[in-house]
Amino acid sequence: MVKPIERVVAALTYKDPDRVPAAPLVCGASRRVYGVTYDVWSRDPVIAAKSLIAAQELIGFDGFLTLVDLSVEPAAFGQKVLYPVESTALSAAFKGDMLIKSVDDYDKLEYVDPKKADRMRDVIKICEILVQAKGKEVPTLGFVYGPAGTLSMMRTLEKLSLDLVKNKSAVLKGLKIVNDVLFDYAKAQCETGVPGVVLDVLYASKMIWSRKTYDEFEGQLCSKIADEIRKHNALVVLHNCGHGPFFDTMISWYKPAAISFHYVPDDCKDYADTKEKYGKKTVLIGQADNPKVIYPGTPEEVMNHCAEQIKVYGPGSGFILATGCEFPPNASLLNARAMIEAAEKYGKYPMA
Amino acid sequence: MHQGRIEEKFKKNNVIYNRKQMSQEEILAELAKAVIDGDVDKAKYLAHKVLELKIDPYKAIMDGCAAGMRIVGEKYQNGEMFIPELLYSAEAMYAATDVLSPHIKAEKIPYSGKVVIGVVEGDIHDIGKNILVTLLKASGFEVVDLGRDVPTKDFVQKAKDEKAEIIAMSTLMTTTAPGMKKVIDVLYEEGIRDKVKTIIGGAAVSKEFAKAIGADAYGEEVVDGVEMVKNLMSSIKRGG
Structure with missing residues (x-):
């Protein structure tokens, strides 16, 4: 019987696996399999890891992702985080409680050791547990939110976007410190033995920053993290669930083994165009639609939706069926299972 | 912004626009452009100019500020403008409307919803x-x-x-x-x-x-x- 890790490796090397690998990016939703509330899942790495393992055994997905939430990284710097009982943890910056309250505060950010920092050490622990428990069968991908995203969680995207025009040097100084910490955070994840790390580069998309702004404020810094991941013989996987992601920019900075995405790139018109333009340059991970199908749909609708994607992206391998972003934490788990069944039913290789 | 710098900018703008002797249409077009460019000082200056020249402030908001912001919205949708530019445009729009709004008679505003x-x-x-x-x-x-x-x-x-x-x-x-x-x-x-x-x-x-x-x-x-x-x-x- 083919193991998930063999299936994923085949897809990543453009060889035909037995079938399309399926990874619905079940993260926070795993708490429901283990039977704990979201606030507990978010703060206890052992429970989070056990939940992920239980969810994988129940659903049968082909890879773990150690995304807890996007406030893990800012919490390390001292940003206050809110933990709703049954929802994703949130940075309190969006409620006005920003760590960076003024432009002067960028200068006050200090280096922290990710292995000791609040929340980051928990994610490193989750990586360790998953690699030890399942490493030979199911691949685990680490997760790091990029420096721009992390900084915005301490300042808000609006204020950061205004600051970078009028207070460029202050923002760049803040980003440099954040990037140094994220660099060591990615390194620490690699040291646990994960075969790859996902870098979330959301701001490389047309609804947020221009290519020029992205290059200047994230690309040139964050590409050093990608280089470090590769030094550990781990794969660089990018995630961008924004509208119109800049695939060309992302590939140029990070040379990723794969890109996980929700919307078609800004220079493509549809799935087929994306496969044609980028399918040979990087492995494509996606693109099951959470808001349209995975969250509101039935398992049958999910299977039909996935069948369409497999038909376009599957031929020639280099494709992993996944949700465009984290599996909705409160969606029916039957829909995650339906993605695996779609891969089993419609994704067998060889494929025409 | 420092008061002295604002006054300096006002003087500079005054020199430019007094020299030009602009028509109402030109002022409103410039106001729209200031919004598109996210130029807060220029938008504020032009709003004062609107009042000085006794141009209808409601017309200035709709044909200047709002017209500019609609173009910003289209450019954002088309991937020609992005969040930083859009936010500065919004600041410029609000800077001008803050000057103009108190001078609009309520009965002049048609109700859109x-x-x-x-x-x-x-x-x-x-x-x-x-x-x-x-x-x-x-x-x-x-x-x-x-x-x-x-x-x-x-x-x-x-x-x-x-x-x-x-x-x-x-x-x-x-x-x-x-x-x-x-x-x-x-x-x-x-x-x-x-x-x-x-x-x-x-x-x-x-x-x-x-x-x-x-x-x-x-x-x-x-x-x-x-x-x-x-x-x-x-x-x-x-x-x-």
């Missing part, structure tokens, strides 16, 4: 909502912004108090998306569902979700939200 808007309870991601607020105002709508993490009943109560035609709700998280349906349920409970239309948006929701919860419209992107509000207002005026 009122929207109560907010991010649903449990969610605090509000940048998309904030952009929509700016673009709706630029399109001539009255907007009552309830902010983020808005309790269900507050949406309905405010819509009743303000006699708003539309409630607009957004969320980025599926865990808080059910709050949108709760608002619609309360509209039914209060017996005013037929009087208030609902529109939803945000990364966690879709046209399919809108249909499932009985919302009247869904905007996939911020600029779609403006079009949807316009369509809903038109249908209300037609008695729909």
Whole structure:
């Protein structure tokens, strides 16, 4: 019987696996399999890891992702985080409680050791547990939110976007410190033995920053993290669930083994165009639609939706069926299972 | 900005525009351009110039500020402008409207409709909502912004108090998306569902979700939200 890790490796090397690998990016939703509330899942790495393992055994997905939430990284710097009982943890910056309250505060950010920092050490622990428990069968991908995203969680995207025009040097100084910490955070994840790390580069998309702004404020810094991941013989996987992601920019900075995405790139018109333009340059991970199908749909609708994607992206391998972003934490788990069944039913290789 | 620098900029602008002897149309076109360029000082200067030349301030807001902001919205949608530029344009628009608004006689403002808007309870991601607020105002709508993490009943109560035609709700998280349906349920409970239309948006929701919860419209992107509000207002005026 083919193991998930063999299936994923085949897809990543453009060889035909037995079938399309399926990874619905079940993260926070795993708490429901283990039977704990979201606030507990978010703060206890052992429970989070056990939940992920239980969810994988129940659903049968082909890879773990150690995304807890996007406030893990800012919490390390001292940003206050809110933990709703049954929802994703949130940075309190969006409620006005920003760590960076003024432009002067960028200068006050200090280096922290990710292995000791609040929340980051928990994610490193989750990586360790998953690699030890399942490493030979199911691949685990680490997760790091990029420096721009992390900084915005301490300042808000609006204020950061205004600051970078009028207070460029202050923002760049803040980003440099954040990037140094994220660099060591990615390194620490690699040291646990994960075969790859996902870098979330959301701001490389047309609804947020221009290519020029992205290059200047994230690309040139964050590409050093990608280089470090590769030094550990781990794969660089990018995630961008924004509208119109800049695939060309992302590939140029990070040379990723794969890109996980929700919307078609800004220079493509549809799935087929994306496969044609980028399918040979990087492995494509996606693109099951959470808001349209995975969250509101039935398992049958999910299977039909996935069948369409497999038909376009599957031929020639280099494709992993996944949700465009984290599996909705409160969606029916039957829909995650339906993605695996779609891969089993419609994704067998060889494929025409 | 330091007062001295503002005065310096005003003097510089004065020299330029006094030399030009601009027509009303040219002033309004320049005002629109200042908004597009996100030039706060120039927008504020031109707003004062509008008052000095006794140009109708309402016309200046609609044909200068709002016209510029509509172009910004289109450019954002087309990937020609991005969040930083858009935010500065919004600042320029508000800088000019703050100068002009006190001089508008209320009876001169045609009523286009009122929207109560907010991010649903449990969610605090509000940048998309904030952009929509700016673009709706630029399109001539009255907007009552309830902010983020808005309790269900507050949406309905405010819509009743303000006699708003539309409630607009957004969320980025599926865990808080059910709050949108709760608002619609309360509209039914209060017996005013037929009087208030609902529109939803945000990364966690879709046209399919809108249909499932009985919302009247869904905007996939911020600029779609403006079009949807316009369509809903038109249908209300037609008695729909």
